[in-house]
Amino acid sequence: MTLQRSIAFVDLKQRTAAAAAIAPGWQQDFLGGRGVAARLLYSRVCEAPGPALNDSVRILSAGLLTGAAAPADGRARLMEFHPGRGLAAELTGGAFGAEMRWAGFDHLFLLGQAAEPLYIWLCDGKIEIRSAEALFQNRDFDGATAIRRQLADDRIQSIEVTDAAGGEPFLAAACRGSLGLEIKFPRPALDYCKTLINTTACSVHLPVEGPAGRDLARVLADCLGTAPKNDVSSQGLTIGADALVQLLRLNTGWKTAPEQLWEAARRICAVERLFCLRAGIADNDAPGVCSGAAVPPAERPAYYQAQEWTDSGVPSERLLRRLGIDSLRFQEV
Amino acid sequence: MNPDAILVADPDQCNGCRLCEIACSIQHTGLSRPALSCIQVHNTEEGFFLPVFCQQCADAPCAAVCPKEAISRDAATGAVTIDGDRCVACRMCVYACPYGAMGFDAERRRVFKCDLCGGDPRCVAFCEAGALCFDDAVEIKIRRMNQAAQRLMRGAVPAA
Numbered sequence: 430m431t432l433q434r435s436i437a438f439v440d441l442k443q444r445t446a447a448a449a450a451i452a453p454g455w456q457q458d459f460l461g462g463r464g465v466a467a468r469l470l471y472s473r474v475c476e477a478p479g480p481a482l483n484d485s486v487r488i489l490s491a492g493l494l495t496g497a498a499a500p501a502d503g504r505a506r507l508m509e510f511h512p513g514r515g516l517a518a519e520l521t522g523g524a525f526g527a528e529m530r531w532a533g534f535d536h537l538f539l540l541g542q543a544a545e546p547l548y549i550w551l552c553d554g555k556i557e558i559r560s561a562e563a564l565f566q567n568r569d570f571d572g573a574t575a576i577r578r579q580l581a582d583d584r585i586q587s588i589e590v591t592d593a594a595g596g597e598p599f600l601a602a603a604c605r606g607s608l609g610l611e612i613k614f615p616r617p618a619l620d621y622c623k624t625l626i627n628t629t630a631c632s633v634h635l636p637v638e639g640p641a642g643r644d645l646a647r648v649l650a651d652c653l654g655t656a657p658k659n660d661v662s663s664q665g666l667t668i669g670a671d672a673l674v675q676l677l678r679l680n681t682g683w684k685t686a687p688e689q690l691w692e693a694a695r696r697i698c699a700v701e702r703l704f705c706l707r708a709g710i711a712d713n714d715a716p717g718v719c720s721g722a723a724v725p726p727a728e729r730p731a732y733y734q735a736q737e738w739t740d741s742g743v744p745s746e747r748l749l750r751r752l753g754i755d756s757l758r759f760q761e762v
Numbered sequence: 763m764n765p766d767a768i769l770v771a772d773p774d775q776c777n778g779c780r781l782c783e784i785a786c787s788i789q790h791t792g793l794s795r796p797a798l799s800c801i802q803v804h805n806t807e808e809g810f811f812l813p814v815f816c817q818q819c820a821d822a823p824c825a826a827v828c829p830k831e832a833i834s835r836d837a838a839t840g841a842v843t844i845d846g847d848r849c850v851a852c853r854m855c856v857y858a859c860p861y862g863a864m865g866f867d868a869e870r871r872r873v874f875k876c877d878l879c880g881g882d883p884r885c886v887a888f889c890e891a892g893a894l895c896f897d898d899a900v901e902i903k904i905r906r907m908n909q910a911a912q913r914l915m916r917g918a919v920p921a922a
Contacts (some may be wrong), residue, residue: 496784496794503780524780531796574807583805609793619788623887 432456432681434535436469437556439549441600442484442541445558448551451535457683458753460652460690461493461535462526463518464697465510469538471700472756474510475707482708485511487539487590488603491526492654495548495612497680498618500668501654503527505588506720511595515710516718520656521588525693528586531606539600542592548576553608561599580605612629613682621679625672636691640690640728641735644720645694649673652697696752698736699744706743706759763881765840768899769815775893776811782885782894789884790874798867800876801885811838813894814874815885816863818842824855824864824875840877849873 434456439446445460451465459468466488472481488508494501503524509517533554546561549706564575573587580603587603612618635642645683650656655668668676670687677683698720704710705719721742724732733740737748749755780803783796791798801815818835822842825833832848833855835841844855851871856864865874876883878896886894895902 498784498788498794524778526779527784531794577807583807607789607795607797609787609795609798612788612792612794615788615792619785619884619888626888626890 432683434461434530435533435554436465436536436538437534437549437551438538438540439556439558440540440542441558444558446558448554448556456493457685458693459697459700460649460693462490462495462506462654463508463648463651464693465504465536465652466490467697467700467704469536470510471704471707473538475704475757483510483512484541485592485595487592489521489525489529489537489539489588489590491530491535494676494680495533495654496527496530497676498612498615498622499653499655499680500622500678502656504654504656505529506651507590509592510588510708511592512708514594515547516705517720520651523586523588525586525588525602525604526654528584528606529604530610531608532604533606533608534604537602539590539602542595542597543600544598545754548572548587548599548601550605550666551602551604551606553606557635561601565599566613572599576601576603586601586703612680614679618676618679620693621675625668625676633667637732637735639735640721640724641732642735644698645691648694648697648720649690652693692752695736695748696754697751699738699752699754700757702736702738702742702744703757703759763838764898765836765838766898766900767840767878767881767896768818768902769876769878769883769886769894769896770902771813771815772893772895773810773812775891776803776813777891777893778811779891781888782813785884785888786876789879791883798865798874799896800863800865800874811890811893812861813885814861815857817861818876818878823858823860827854827858829854836877839878839881841876841881844873844875846872882889 434451435448435449437448455465455468458466489505491505492501503526504520505526506520532551534746548559548561550557550559572589576587577585585603585605587601589601591597591600619753635646674685674687677685701719721732732749733742738744743759746758749758782801783799784794786799786801801813804812804814818841830850831851831867832845836843853866855873856866867874883896886896
Protein backbone atom coordinates (compact mmCIF):
# COMPACT_ATOMS: atom_id res chain seq x y z
CA MET A 430 0.00 0.00 0.00
CA THR A 431 1.73 3.10 -1.14
CA LEU A 432 0.77 6.54 0.07
CA GLN A 433 -0.28 7.59 -3.43
CA ARG A 434 -4.02 7.41 -3.08
CA SER A 435 -6.98 9.24 -4.60
CA ILE A 436 -9.99 11.35 -3.72
CA ALA A 437 -13.26 11.21 -5.66
CA PHE A 438 -14.73 14.73 -6.00
CA VAL A 439 -18.41 15.07 -6.86
CA ASP A 440 -20.23 18.35 -7.40
CA LEU A 441 -23.87 17.47 -6.91
CA LYS A 442 -25.22 20.77 -8.24
CA GLN A 443 -23.18 20.69 -11.45
CA ARG A 444 -23.41 16.86 -11.63
CA THR A 445 -19.71 16.57 -12.33
CA ALA A 446 -17.20 14.09 -10.96
CA ALA A 447 -13.43 13.87 -11.02
CA ALA A 448 -10.65 11.97 -9.33
CA ALA A 449 -7.55 13.63 -7.91
CA ALA A 450 -4.50 12.40 -6.06
CA ILE A 451 -4.20 13.30 -2.39
CA ALA A 452 -1.89 16.33 -2.22
CA PRO A 453 1.79 15.40 -1.74
CA GLY A 454 2.73 15.37 1.91
CA TRP A 455 -0.84 15.42 3.22
CA GLN A 456 -0.73 11.81 4.31
CA GLN A 457 2.46 12.33 6.31
CA ASP A 458 1.01 15.52 7.82
CA PHE A 459 -2.63 14.48 8.22
CA LEU A 460 -2.39 10.67 8.00
CA GLY A 461 -5.73 9.60 6.44
CA GLY A 462 -9.41 9.33 7.33
CA ARG A 463 -10.42 12.17 9.64
CA GLY A 464 -7.13 14.06 9.21
CA VAL A 465 -7.16 14.32 5.43
CA ALA A 466 -10.91 15.00 5.56
CA ALA A 467 -10.32 17.95 7.93
CA ARG A 468 -7.57 19.36 5.69
CA LEU A 469 -9.75 18.83 2.63
CA LEU A 470 -12.68 20.60 4.25
CA TYR A 471 -10.48 23.55 5.19
CA SER A 472 -8.91 23.67 1.75
CA ARG A 473 -12.16 23.46 -0.22
CA VAL A 474 -14.23 25.71 2.01
CA CYS A 475 -11.88 28.23 3.61
CA GLU A 476 -9.20 28.48 0.94
CA ALA A 477 -11.53 28.37 -2.08
CA PRO A 478 -12.02 31.62 -3.98
CA GLY A 479 -15.38 33.28 -3.35
CA PRO A 480 -17.96 32.66 -0.61
CA ALA A 481 -17.66 28.89 -0.39
CA LEU A 482 -19.17 28.63 3.07
CA ASN A 483 -22.64 28.60 1.52
CA ASP A 484 -22.41 25.02 0.28
CA SER A 485 -22.79 21.88 2.28
CA VAL A 486 -19.94 19.41 2.16
CA ARG A 487 -19.92 15.71 3.00
CA ILE A 488 -16.75 13.65 3.08
CA LEU A 489 -16.63 9.87 3.37
CA SER A 490 -13.16 8.75 4.40
CA ALA A 491 -11.29 5.51 4.94
CA GLY A 492 -8.45 5.25 7.43
CA LEU A 493 -4.84 4.91 6.33
CA LEU A 494 -4.78 1.28 7.54
CA THR A 495 -8.35 0.37 6.54
CA GLY A 496 -8.32 -2.80 4.46
CA ALA A 497 -4.63 -3.38 5.20
CA ALA A 498 -2.85 -5.91 7.40
CA ALA A 499 -3.89 -4.18 10.60
CA PRO A 500 -6.45 -4.56 13.38
CA ALA A 501 -8.62 -2.00 11.59
CA ASP A 502 -12.23 -2.53 10.70
CA GLY A 503 -13.68 -1.62 7.34
CA ARG A 504 -15.83 1.30 8.43
CA ALA A 505 -15.74 4.76 6.89
CA ARG A 506 -16.09 8.12 8.64
CA LEU A 507 -18.71 10.51 7.36
CA MET A 508 -18.02 14.18 8.06
CA GLU A 509 -20.78 16.64 7.23
CA PHE A 510 -20.71 20.42 7.12
CA HIS A 511 -23.97 22.25 6.55
CA PRO A 512 -23.95 26.06 6.61
CA GLY A 513 -25.85 27.27 9.62
CA ARG A 514 -26.05 23.80 11.13
CA GLY A 515 -22.41 23.15 11.96
CA LEU A 516 -20.37 20.00 11.72
CA ALA A 517 -21.28 16.40 12.38
CA ALA A 518 -19.43 13.12 12.00
CA GLU A 519 -20.07 9.44 12.48
CA LEU A 520 -18.37 6.14 11.87
CA THR A 521 -20.54 4.21 9.49
CA GLY A 522 -21.12 0.50 9.78
CA GLY A 523 -20.29 -2.27 7.37
CA ALA A 524 -17.18 -2.33 5.26
CA PHE A 525 -17.69 0.74 3.10
CA GLY A 526 -14.26 2.18 3.90
CA ALA A 527 -12.37 -0.95 2.90
CA GLU A 528 -14.46 -1.48 -0.24
CA MET A 529 -13.93 2.17 -1.24
CA ARG A 530 -10.17 1.63 -1.02
CA TRP A 531 -10.42 -1.53 -3.15
CA ALA A 532 -12.46 0.58 -5.59
CA GLY A 533 -9.49 2.95 -5.82
CA PHE A 534 -10.44 5.83 -3.49
CA ASP A 535 -9.61 6.82 0.08
CA HIS A 536 -12.10 9.70 0.21
CA LEU A 537 -15.35 10.72 -1.44
CA PHE A 538 -15.97 14.48 -1.36
CA LEU A 539 -19.54 15.58 -2.02
CA LEU A 540 -20.18 19.28 -2.64
CA GLY A 541 -23.68 20.74 -2.46
CA GLN A 542 -26.96 18.90 -2.42
CA ALA A 543 -28.66 16.57 -4.86
CA ALA A 544 -31.79 17.97 -6.51
CA GLU A 545 -33.13 14.55 -7.45
CA PRO A 546 -32.57 11.01 -6.12
CA LEU A 547 -28.99 9.99 -6.89
CA TYR A 548 -26.33 7.56 -5.93
CA ILE A 549 -22.60 7.86 -6.49
CA TRP A 550 -21.05 4.71 -7.88
CA LEU A 551 -17.35 4.08 -7.25
CA CYS A 552 -15.84 1.07 -9.00
CA ASP A 553 -12.23 0.30 -9.85
CA GLY A 554 -11.09 3.90 -10.28
CA LYS A 555 -14.31 5.12 -11.93
CA ILE A 556 -16.82 7.60 -10.48
CA GLU A 557 -20.37 7.80 -11.80
CA ILE A 558 -23.34 9.89 -10.73
CA ARG A 559 -26.38 7.69 -11.26
CA SER A 560 -30.07 8.35 -11.00
CA ALA A 561 -31.69 6.58 -8.07
CA GLU A 562 -35.24 7.01 -9.40
CA ALA A 563 -35.49 3.40 -10.55
CA LEU A 564 -34.35 2.13 -7.17
CA PHE A 565 -37.59 3.12 -5.57
CA GLN A 566 -40.07 1.64 -7.98
CA ASN A 567 -40.39 -1.08 -5.39
CA ARG A 568 -40.47 0.62 -2.02
CA ASP A 569 -40.14 -2.61 -0.09
CA PHE A 570 -36.36 -2.23 0.04
CA ASP A 571 -34.01 0.15 1.78
CA GLY A 572 -31.50 2.02 -0.41
CA ALA A 573 -28.63 -0.43 0.15
CA THR A 574 -30.72 -3.45 -0.76
CA ALA A 575 -32.21 -1.70 -3.78
CA ILE A 576 -28.74 -0.86 -5.13
CA ARG A 577 -27.52 -4.42 -4.59
CA ARG A 578 -30.58 -5.80 -6.33
CA GLN A 579 -30.36 -3.42 -9.24
CA LEU A 580 -26.69 -4.22 -9.83
CA ALA A 581 -27.15 -7.91 -8.91
CA ASP A 582 -24.13 -7.93 -6.60
CA ASP A 583 -24.36 -8.84 -2.92
CA ARG A 584 -20.88 -7.55 -2.15
CA ILE A 585 -21.65 -3.91 -2.93
CA GLN A 586 -21.16 -1.63 0.06
CA SER A 587 -23.34 1.45 0.28
CA ILE A 588 -24.19 4.25 2.66
CA GLU A 589 -27.13 6.59 2.53
CA VAL A 590 -25.98 10.16 3.15
CA THR A 591 -29.24 12.01 2.46
CA ASP A 592 -29.46 15.40 4.15
CA ALA A 593 -33.07 14.98 5.19
CA ALA A 594 -33.00 18.14 7.33
CA GLY A 595 -31.94 20.09 4.25
CA GLY A 596 -34.79 18.68 2.16
CA GLU A 597 -32.58 16.51 -0.05
CA PRO A 598 -34.50 13.72 -1.84
CA PHE A 599 -32.15 10.70 -1.65
CA LEU A 600 -28.41 10.39 -1.87
CA ALA A 601 -26.24 7.34 -1.36
CA ALA A 602 -22.69 6.29 -2.10
CA ALA A 603 -22.07 2.76 -3.31
CA CYS A 604 -18.83 1.03 -4.14
CA ARG A 605 -17.37 -2.23 -5.31
CA GLY A 606 -13.68 -2.79 -5.91
CA SER A 607 -11.37 -5.41 -7.28
CA LEU A 608 -8.18 -3.36 -7.08
CA GLY A 609 -5.39 -4.20 -4.67
CA LEU A 610 -3.83 -2.26 -1.84
CA GLU A 611 -0.08 -2.72 -2.01
CA ILE A 612 1.37 -3.95 1.26
CA LYS A 613 5.02 -2.99 1.53
CA PHE A 614 6.14 -6.01 3.55
CA PRO A 615 3.25 -8.49 3.14
CA ARG A 616 4.23 -11.49 5.27
CA PRO A 617 5.83 -9.52 8.17
CA ALA A 618 2.80 -7.20 8.14
CA LEU A 619 0.46 -10.19 8.48
CA ASP A 620 2.60 -11.69 11.24
CA TYR A 621 2.69 -8.44 13.19
CA CYS A 622 -1.05 -7.90 12.74
CA LYS A 623 -1.65 -11.38 14.10
CA THR A 624 0.49 -10.60 17.14
CA LEU A 625 -1.60 -7.51 17.86
CA ILE A 626 -4.87 -9.37 17.44
CA ASN A 627 -3.67 -11.95 19.97
CA THR A 628 -2.63 -9.28 22.46
CA THR A 629 -5.50 -8.83 24.84
CA ALA A 630 -4.07 -6.16 27.13
CA CYS A 631 -2.25 -3.22 25.64
CA SER A 632 -1.18 -0.12 27.53
CA VAL A 633 -1.56 3.06 25.51
CA HIS A 634 0.68 5.92 26.55
CA LEU A 635 -0.88 9.31 25.78
CA PRO A 636 1.29 12.42 25.33
CA VAL A 637 -0.90 14.52 27.64
CA GLU A 638 -3.39 13.67 30.34
CA GLY A 639 -7.11 14.40 30.39
CA PRO A 640 -9.56 15.28 27.61
CA ALA A 641 -6.83 16.62 25.31
CA GLY A 642 -4.95 13.31 25.44
CA ARG A 643 -8.17 11.43 24.74
CA ASP A 644 -8.97 13.72 21.80
CA LEU A 645 -5.50 13.20 20.32
CA ALA A 646 -5.86 9.43 20.69
CA ARG A 647 -9.31 9.48 19.13
CA VAL A 648 -7.98 11.51 16.21
CA LEU A 649 -5.20 8.98 15.59
CA ALA A 650 -7.68 6.10 15.66
CA ASP A 651 -10.05 7.93 13.29
CA CYS A 652 -7.19 8.72 10.90
CA LEU A 653 -5.83 5.19 10.75
CA GLY A 654 -9.15 3.31 10.92
CA THR A 655 -8.29 1.57 14.17
CA ALA A 656 -11.08 2.99 16.33
CA PRO A 657 -12.45 0.24 18.56
CA LYS A 658 -15.88 -0.88 17.41
CA ASN A 659 -17.64 -0.63 20.73
CA ASP A 660 -15.82 2.42 22.03
CA VAL A 661 -18.15 5.05 23.38
CA SER A 662 -16.21 6.83 26.07
CA SER A 663 -12.78 5.25 26.44
CA GLN A 664 -9.61 6.89 25.29
CA GLY A 665 -10.17 5.87 21.70
CA LEU A 666 -6.97 3.91 21.06
CA THR A 667 -6.47 0.28 21.86
CA ILE A 668 -3.15 0.09 20.05
CA GLY A 669 -0.16 2.04 21.31
CA ALA A 670 1.61 4.60 19.13
CA ASP A 671 4.70 2.34 18.95
CA ALA A 672 2.58 -0.41 17.42
CA LEU A 673 0.91 2.04 15.02
CA VAL A 674 4.36 3.15 13.84
CA GLN A 675 5.30 -0.47 13.19
CA LEU A 676 2.01 -1.14 11.35
CA LEU A 677 2.55 1.93 9.16
CA ARG A 678 6.12 0.88 8.33
CA LEU A 679 5.16 -2.70 7.43
CA ASN A 680 2.05 -1.73 5.44
CA THR A 681 3.17 1.46 3.70
CA GLY A 682 6.95 1.57 4.09
CA TRP A 683 6.59 4.93 5.82
CA LYS A 684 9.11 5.25 8.64
CA THR A 685 7.68 7.49 11.28
CA ALA A 686 7.90 7.78 15.07
CA PRO A 687 5.34 8.03 17.90
CA GLU A 688 6.23 11.70 18.41
CA GLN A 689 5.49 12.41 14.75
CA LEU A 690 2.11 10.69 15.01
CA TRP A 691 1.16 12.74 18.06
CA GLU A 692 2.28 15.91 16.27
CA ALA A 693 0.07 14.90 13.31
CA ALA A 694 -2.83 14.48 15.75
CA ARG A 695 -2.17 17.98 17.14
CA ARG A 696 -2.02 19.34 13.59
CA ILE A 697 -5.41 17.77 12.78
CA CYS A 698 -6.98 19.09 15.99
CA ALA A 699 -5.64 22.54 15.10
CA VAL A 700 -7.03 22.42 11.54
CA GLU A 701 -10.44 21.29 12.79
CA ARG A 702 -10.42 24.12 15.31
CA LEU A 703 -9.37 26.67 12.71
CA PHE A 704 -12.12 25.50 10.38
CA CYS A 705 -14.75 25.94 13.08
CA LEU A 706 -13.40 29.39 13.92
CA ARG A 707 -13.37 30.44 10.26
CA ALA A 708 -16.85 29.04 9.63
CA GLY A 709 -18.22 30.58 12.81
CA ILE A 710 -19.23 27.22 14.26
CA ALA A 711 -19.83 27.31 17.98
CA ASP A 712 -18.56 24.45 20.13
CA ASN A 713 -22.09 23.22 20.67
CA ASP A 714 -22.61 22.81 16.92
CA ALA A 715 -19.66 20.46 16.49
CA PRO A 716 -19.56 18.04 19.42
CA GLY A 717 -17.22 15.16 18.76
CA VAL A 718 -16.12 16.61 15.43
CA CYS A 719 -14.09 19.66 16.29
CA SER A 720 -11.48 18.81 18.91
CA GLY A 721 -12.37 20.25 22.29
CA ALA A 722 -15.99 20.93 21.38
CA ALA A 723 -17.28 18.38 23.86
CA VAL A 724 -15.13 19.64 26.74
CA PRO A 725 -17.18 21.20 29.57
CA PRO A 726 -16.58 24.97 29.92
CA ALA A 727 -14.87 24.57 33.30
CA GLU A 728 -12.25 22.26 31.81
CA ARG A 729 -11.58 24.33 28.69
CA PRO A 730 -8.67 26.39 30.02
CA ALA A 731 -6.73 23.21 30.86
CA TYR A 732 -7.73 21.67 27.54
CA TYR A 733 -6.61 24.72 25.57
CA GLN A 734 -3.31 24.75 27.43
CA ALA A 735 -2.70 21.05 26.76
CA GLN A 736 -3.43 21.63 23.07
CA GLU A 737 -1.12 24.68 23.09
CA TRP A 738 -3.99 26.97 22.10
CA THR A 739 -4.55 30.51 23.39
CA ASP A 740 -6.83 31.25 26.35
CA SER A 741 -9.70 31.83 23.93
CA GLY A 742 -9.19 28.48 22.20
CA VAL A 743 -7.27 29.59 19.11
CA PRO A 744 -4.29 27.47 18.03
CA SER A 745 -1.29 29.67 18.80
CA GLU A 746 0.94 31.03 16.05
CA ARG A 747 3.91 29.35 17.67
CA LEU A 748 2.12 25.98 17.54
CA LEU A 749 1.06 26.48 13.93
CA ARG A 750 4.65 27.36 12.95
CA ARG A 751 5.96 24.26 14.69
CA LEU A 752 3.34 22.11 12.95
CA GLY A 753 4.14 23.69 9.57
CA ILE A 754 0.61 25.04 9.03
CA ASP A 755 1.11 28.72 9.94
CA SER A 756 -0.43 29.75 6.61
CA LEU A 757 -3.81 28.65 8.02
CA ARG A 758 -3.81 30.88 11.09
CA PHE A 759 -6.97 32.57 12.39
CA GLN A 760 -6.90 36.26 13.19
CA GLU A 761 -8.64 36.97 16.48
CA VAL A 762 -10.62 40.19 16.63
CA MET B 763 1.05 -31.43 8.84
CA ASN B 764 -2.12 -33.49 8.82
CA PRO B 765 -3.54 -34.55 5.41
CA ASP B 766 -6.79 -35.48 7.13
CA ALA B 767 -7.33 -31.99 8.56
CA ILE B 768 -10.23 -30.06 7.06
CA LEU B 769 -11.13 -26.40 6.88
CA VAL B 770 -14.66 -25.72 8.04
CA ALA B 771 -16.76 -22.60 8.57
CA ASP B 772 -19.50 -21.93 11.08
CA PRO B 773 -21.71 -19.29 9.41
CA ASP B 774 -23.45 -18.60 12.73
CA GLN B 775 -20.17 -17.24 14.09
CA CYS B 776 -19.12 -15.24 11.01
CA ASN B 777 -19.60 -11.48 11.44
CA GLY B 778 -18.60 -10.57 7.87
CA CYS B 779 -15.44 -8.69 8.88
CA ARG B 780 -13.58 -10.12 5.84
CA LEU B 781 -10.21 -10.21 7.61
CA CYS B 782 -9.92 -13.75 6.21
CA GLU B 783 -10.11 -12.36 2.68
CA ILE B 784 -7.49 -9.72 3.45
CA ALA B 785 -5.12 -12.23 5.06
CA CYS B 786 -5.57 -14.76 2.24
CA SER B 787 -4.96 -12.26 -0.54
CA ILE B 788 -1.90 -10.78 1.19
CA GLN B 789 -0.51 -14.26 1.79
CA HIS B 790 -0.93 -15.34 -1.84
CA THR B 791 -0.53 -12.12 -3.84
CA GLY B 792 1.25 -9.65 -1.55
CA LEU B 793 -1.72 -7.30 -1.97
CA SER B 794 -4.79 -6.69 0.12
CA ARG B 795 -7.16 -7.66 -2.66
CA PRO B 796 -10.22 -9.69 -1.71
CA ALA B 797 -11.08 -10.13 -5.40
CA LEU B 798 -8.15 -12.56 -5.53
CA SER B 799 -8.76 -14.18 -2.17
CA CYS B 800 -9.29 -17.94 -2.14
CA ILE B 801 -11.89 -17.48 0.59
CA GLN B 802 -14.84 -15.17 -0.06
CA VAL B 803 -17.46 -14.15 2.46
CA HIS B 804 -20.80 -14.27 0.71
CA ASN B 805 -23.47 -12.19 2.37
CA THR B 806 -27.16 -12.21 1.79
CA GLU B 807 -29.81 -9.51 2.12
CA GLU B 808 -30.90 -11.13 5.36
CA GLY B 809 -27.48 -10.42 6.89
CA PHE B 810 -26.29 -14.01 6.68
CA PHE B 811 -22.54 -14.42 6.11
CA LEU B 812 -21.19 -17.58 4.52
CA PRO B 813 -17.42 -18.00 4.05
CA VAL B 814 -16.97 -19.85 0.75
CA PHE B 815 -13.77 -21.77 0.01
CA CYS B 816 -12.60 -25.01 -1.60
CA GLN B 817 -13.89 -28.10 0.20
CA GLN B 818 -10.90 -30.16 -1.08
CA CYS B 819 -13.47 -32.70 -2.38
CA ALA B 820 -12.45 -36.38 -2.31
CA ASP B 821 -13.64 -36.80 -5.90
CA ALA B 822 -12.91 -33.25 -6.99
CA PRO B 823 -15.02 -32.09 -10.00
CA CYS B 824 -12.35 -29.48 -10.84
CA ALA B 825 -9.71 -32.20 -11.20
CA ALA B 826 -12.07 -34.51 -13.08
CA VAL B 827 -12.93 -31.89 -15.67
CA CYS B 828 -9.39 -30.57 -16.21
CA PRO B 829 -8.28 -31.50 -19.75
CA LYS B 830 -4.60 -31.10 -18.87
CA GLU B 831 -4.61 -33.07 -15.59
CA ALA B 832 -3.25 -29.95 -13.93
CA ILE B 833 -5.26 -30.43 -10.73
CA SER B 834 -4.25 -33.09 -8.23
CA ARG B 835 -4.10 -33.77 -4.50
CA ASP B 836 -1.06 -32.85 -2.44
CA ALA B 837 -0.34 -35.96 -0.38
CA ALA B 838 1.28 -34.01 2.45
CA THR B 839 -1.44 -31.41 3.05
CA GLY B 840 -4.48 -33.12 1.53
CA ALA B 841 -5.17 -29.97 -0.50
CA VAL B 842 -6.31 -30.14 -4.11
CA THR B 843 -3.72 -28.02 -5.91
CA ILE B 844 -3.14 -26.56 -9.37
CA ASP B 845 0.03 -27.18 -11.37
CA GLY B 846 0.56 -23.77 -12.96
CA ASP B 847 2.87 -25.21 -15.62
CA ARG B 848 0.20 -27.57 -16.91
CA CYS B 849 -2.81 -25.27 -16.52
CA VAL B 850 -3.96 -23.62 -19.75
CA ALA B 851 -6.52 -21.37 -17.98
CA CYS B 852 -9.48 -22.89 -19.85
CA ARG B 853 -11.56 -22.26 -16.69
CA MET B 854 -13.46 -25.54 -16.97
CA CYS B 855 -12.69 -26.04 -13.29
CA VAL B 856 -14.29 -22.69 -12.42
CA TYR B 857 -17.48 -23.84 -14.08
CA ALA B 858 -17.32 -27.34 -12.61
CA CYS B 859 -16.87 -26.35 -8.95
CA PRO B 860 -20.24 -26.81 -7.21
CA TYR B 861 -19.28 -24.28 -4.51
CA GLY B 862 -18.04 -21.46 -6.73
CA ALA B 863 -14.76 -21.76 -4.88
CA MET B 864 -12.44 -21.58 -7.90
CA GLY B 865 -11.28 -18.11 -8.89
CA PHE B 866 -9.93 -16.63 -12.11
CA ASP B 867 -7.34 -13.87 -12.19
CA ALA B 868 -8.10 -12.07 -15.45
CA GLU B 869 -4.90 -10.00 -15.37
CA ARG B 870 -2.51 -12.90 -14.93
CA ARG B 871 -4.76 -15.29 -16.89
CA ARG B 872 -4.67 -18.02 -14.29
CA VAL B 873 -7.11 -19.89 -12.10
CA PHE B 874 -6.60 -20.03 -8.37
CA LYS B 875 -7.99 -21.88 -5.39
CA CYS B 876 -7.38 -22.54 -1.72
CA ASP B 877 -4.19 -24.55 -1.13
CA LEU B 878 -4.61 -24.56 2.67
CA CYS B 879 -1.49 -22.35 2.80
CA GLY B 880 0.64 -25.50 2.75
CA GLY B 881 -1.14 -26.93 5.78
CA ASP B 882 -1.56 -23.84 7.98
CA PRO B 883 -4.42 -21.72 6.58
CA ARG B 884 -3.88 -18.01 7.27
CA CYS B 885 -7.61 -17.26 7.18
CA VAL B 886 -8.14 -19.37 10.32
CA ALA B 887 -5.45 -17.49 12.23
CA PHE B 888 -7.14 -14.16 11.44
CA CYS B 889 -10.72 -15.18 12.20
CA GLU B 890 -11.32 -13.36 15.47
CA ALA B 891 -14.95 -14.46 15.50
CA GLY B 892 -13.93 -18.12 15.58
CA ALA B 893 -16.01 -18.92 12.51
CA LEU B 894 -13.19 -20.79 10.77
CA CYS B 895 -11.54 -23.94 12.03
CA PHE B 896 -8.83 -26.19 10.60
CA ASP B 897 -8.56 -29.48 12.39
CA ASP B 898 -8.64 -33.23 12.04
CA ALA B 899 -12.01 -34.35 10.70
CA VAL B 900 -12.51 -36.72 13.64
CA GLU B 901 -11.77 -33.96 16.17
CA ILE B 902 -14.23 -31.63 14.42
CA LYS B 903 -16.89 -34.34 14.44
CA ILE B 904 -16.45 -34.86 18.20
CA ARG B 905 -16.59 -31.11 18.85
CA ARG B 906 -19.75 -30.72 16.79
CA MET B 907 -21.28 -33.70 18.54
CA ASN B 908 -20.58 -32.09 21.91
CA GLN B 909 -22.07 -28.79 20.75
CA ALA B 910 -25.21 -30.57 19.54
CA ALA B 911 -25.50 -32.40 22.86
CA GLN B 912 -25.22 -29.14 24.79
CA ARG B 913 -27.90 -27.54 22.63
CA LEU B 914 -30.17 -30.52 23.26
CA MET B 915 -29.55 -30.29 27.00
CA ARG B 916 -30.46 -26.61 26.95
CA GLY B 917 -33.60 -27.46 25.07
CA ALA B 918 -32.54 -25.31 22.11
CA VAL B 919 -33.28 -28.14 19.71
CA PRO B 920 -36.95 -29.09 19.67
CA ALA B 921 -37.62 -32.77 20.22
CA ALA B 922 -38.44 -34.72 17.06
